[in-house]
Amino acid sequence: MINFQDKVSFIWSIAEVLRGPYKPEDYGKVILPLAVLRRFDCVLESTKEEVLENFEKFKAMNEDAREPILNRIAKQNFHNTSKYNFANLLTDADNIADNLRDYINGFSKTARDIMDHFDFDRQIDKMDQNDLLYLTIKRFSELDLHPEVVTNVEMGYIFEELIRRFSEHAEAGDHYTPREVVRLMVSLLFLHDDDILTKHGITQTLYDCAAGTGGMGSVAQEYLHELNPTADLEFFAQEINGESYAICKADILIKGADAKNIRLGNTLSNDQFKGEKFDYLITNPPYGVDWKSYEKTIKAEHEELGYNGRFGPGTPRTSDGQLLFLLHLISKMKPVTPENPQGSRLAIIMNGSPLFTGDAGSGESEIRRYVLENDLVEGIVAMPNDLFYNTGIATYIWILTNNKSANRKGKVQLVNAVDFSRKMKKSLGSKRNEISQEQIDEIVRMYGDFKESEYVKIFDNEDFGYHKITVERPLRLNFVISEERIQRIQEEKAFQSLATSRKKGESGLAEIEAGKSQQDKIIETLRSMTSEQVYKNRDEFTKILKEAFKQADLTVAAPLLKSVLNALSEKDETADICMKNKTEAEPDADLRDTENVPLKEDISKYFEREVLQHVPDAWIDESKTKVGYEIPFTRHFYKYTALRSSKELMNEIKELEASIAEQLKKVLG
Known part of the structure; x- marks a missing residue:
């Protein structure tokens, strides 16, 4: 394998040419699309003349009919019919902007769609106006990205590293997922399926509904090929951001795969894969992103389609749509049938909010109730802080499946991996920690062993449920x-x-x-x-x-x-009880209270023990009783730390005072 960092460093040095007219956070708007173009240029070089000759023969044909013919000649899933390439663009410096546009417009539909979503035409104008276009194209023409020199896998690494560097300036909610985090997710996703995935020539499907630049699909494919070189993991993805979609699609083409399954659009309001099911599902949705602007569409699906749609169990508050992505993925799981006994597995990374936000009866609680009562949650892994480039937020990997192994049925495994990381030698934005391969292996081992330990707790599904009862007292x-x-x-x-x-x-x-x-x-x-x-x-x-x-x-x-x-x-507590009628007391709204009774506990026994002993005139308004679910992850791994004694603190204060006095003596002579 080449030292792909050399190629990355060379490309990064080209970015320095842009300094001045471009801010560092905007370098990617030029460098990423040009890296894609240069790779395309190198890949098509050996067949370019033959494609041009045949283009003349089939020019009269409809583009859709002509495209597969020219793709076969190009030996790729795309082609280019322009007379220009990176070499001859430099022969006409005065018209390089127009000629570059001609070159881009000569690509077949898929590649052209990528460049359209990069919105690169605007950058051509800007570079041309600042006399940067010729120099930038010249530098890229010196970059050798031919397939004989750089394989598709290596090109994927190069592209991934460029994306990571440029994503350091992205919004925290749209963060790039570090490779080691994805590697852990994928390891957990494929954990129980070695028998399936090692079959010769097997084809499986993987879907990411918030794909970003497609990194999760890349790591999953790489992992599977390590496990079984003959296996094929077909990647399906949807992304809302035009530029991220273009990068993801370009990455697929760069690796020589078919990009037709990479689609643009809002997953929650405009599902591009309606009715389709997948073997594996993985995503890192945006955290705490408001979905109020498309609330009407989602609420309509919830109310009109119910469980025949994606959002039957409920909808969370509009300030955070993470659980909507979870429900969307669940709707894409393959049902367990005799023809498909393996069902589906799902890995999603979310922050702490989906674990506990929302009281009994709320949308969040109802979604948790649905996934737990249907025995879909296999395990949740708490991740170390400061893993992401743009946010230090606490995160959790949820693993769901509709086909649990016999020993896991009715159970949920919690793994506390918050301490399984190491400090980086140099921070990258908010990313101060990383997970080593050894630590990934240890987390996966603990998860796979399914045994309780300092870092692992195993619960029944019902342990996370409770009855929220309303306790009334009479009005006096x-x-x-x-x-x-x-x-x-x-x-x-x-x-x-x-x-x-x-x-x-x-x-x-x-x-x-x-x-x-x-x-x-x-x-x-x-x-x-x-x-x-x-x-x-x-x-x-x-x-x-x-x-x-x-x-x-x-x-x-x-x-x-x-x-x-x-x-x-x-x-007046000494007054008679106010009655609604002859048999019913009127409740005092000011004295109304609620109690959460664990699902496994008898309500009447709990009420007698915890309430009636203190307020004998209380009763339960059974019409208001609700079932709720929450997963208080941190509470289950809490360790009490004894407070330091006042004597110890006082001694420390005296030592500090003496030290300060000594320093002042030196300063004041």
């Missing part, structure tokens, strides 16, 4: 007719609305006067009843109040009566 009120409480009545909306009217003219004024008169009579009646007596039974006091209003010839509607009662009341 006392009633006093005092001047202070009468003042409260005058502030009640129902009371104030008596002296308002929507009618116009005299009839409206008359209605207002009548209302004011009723207000006065209510206050007058109440003042005539004023006493120091405290009533502790609402029903008894209500009867007294109704009778007083009746004797005063006052008609008080139910809403107004309720408002008056409310103003004259106060909470």
Whole structure:
């Protein structure tokens, strides 16, 4: 294998030519598409003349009909019919911009689509205006990327390293996934399938729904070829970002594969692989990305198609769409059938939010409930921090399958691998740590052994579930007719609305006067009843109040009566319970509480032990009971660290004070 870093360094040195008109974070807009063009140019060189000759013969044909013929002649999945190449572009410096466009337009559809999504035409103008175009093309023409010199695999490494360098300036939510992280994901993904994957000539499918630049597919293919050189892993991918899509598609073509399965579009709102199923699924979706702009489409699918669509279990809050990607991948799993007994395996890397965000009944909890109750979650691996180039966020690899081995059925394995990393000699952006191959092997071994240890915990699916019960306590009120409480009545909306009217003219004024008169009579009646007596039974006091209003010839509607009662009341733990009817107590909303009861525990026993001992008058409102699921990963691996003693801290402070005093002596002489 060539030292591909030499090639990368040479290409990176070309980027220095752009300094000035281009900022370092924009170098990739030029270097990546030109690296692709130069590779294409070298790959097609040996058949270029033959393609041009045959192009003249088949010129009259429709492009779609002509393309496969010329591809066969080019011995590639693409071709170029322009008379230009990197060598002869340099013979006409004055017209190099127009000639370069002619060269790009001469590519067949797939390659042309790649260049369109790089939006390279704009960069041609910019370089030409700054007298950089000729020099940049000249430098690239000195780069030998012929297949005899650089194999497809080696070219993949070169391209991957360029992508990594340029991605260091990307947004944290769109980070490039480091190679060792993908290697770990792929190792876990293929862990139980050695018997299948080592079959001679086997073909399997792999799908990435948020493919970025396609790195996960590349590593997975590489891993499988190491395991079985005769195996073929057909890669399918969708990507929303035009430039990332172009890079991914270019990478596939550069490696000599067919790029038709790399598709552009928003996976969540515009699925490009409707109805298709895959053997393996892998992705690193954007974290915490808002999906409100296409909420309508997703909610419609959830409501109209239910479980016949992708989002039947529920939808998370619009501020974070990670779990939508998980549901999307689950919908692409092959069902287990006699013809396909292996089913599918899925690896997705997400941050901590999908583990616990969302209370019982929320979209997040319902999605967790779905994957756990359907026994889809095989394991979750907690990753070290500071692994990514643009974010130090904590991440977790979820492994799901619809065909668990017998010993894993009904179980979830948690692996705490947060300490399995090593410091890098030189940080790359936020990436300060990396996982060595030995550490990857150890994590995979622990996962495969399926035995509890310091770093491994095994749970039943139900261990993550709970009943959220609503605990009610009765409303208890006392009633006093005092001047202070009468003042409260005058502030009640129902009371104030008596002296308002929507009618116009005299009839409206008359209605207002009548209302004011009723207000006065209510206050007058109440003042005539004023006493120091405290009533502790609402029903008894209500009867007294109704009778007083009746004797005063006052008609008080139910809403107004309720408002008056409310103003004259106060909470009182010694009062009688307020009843809704003869058998049901009215709950006090201020005393309402909730309890999470583990699914494995009997609710009534829990309630008696944890609640009734403290508040004997409480009851459960069973109509509000919900089932929830959360995975409190960190809690299960928490280790208590004893606080340092005050004596130890004091000694340390004294040592520091002495040290500071000594330093001051030296400074002050």
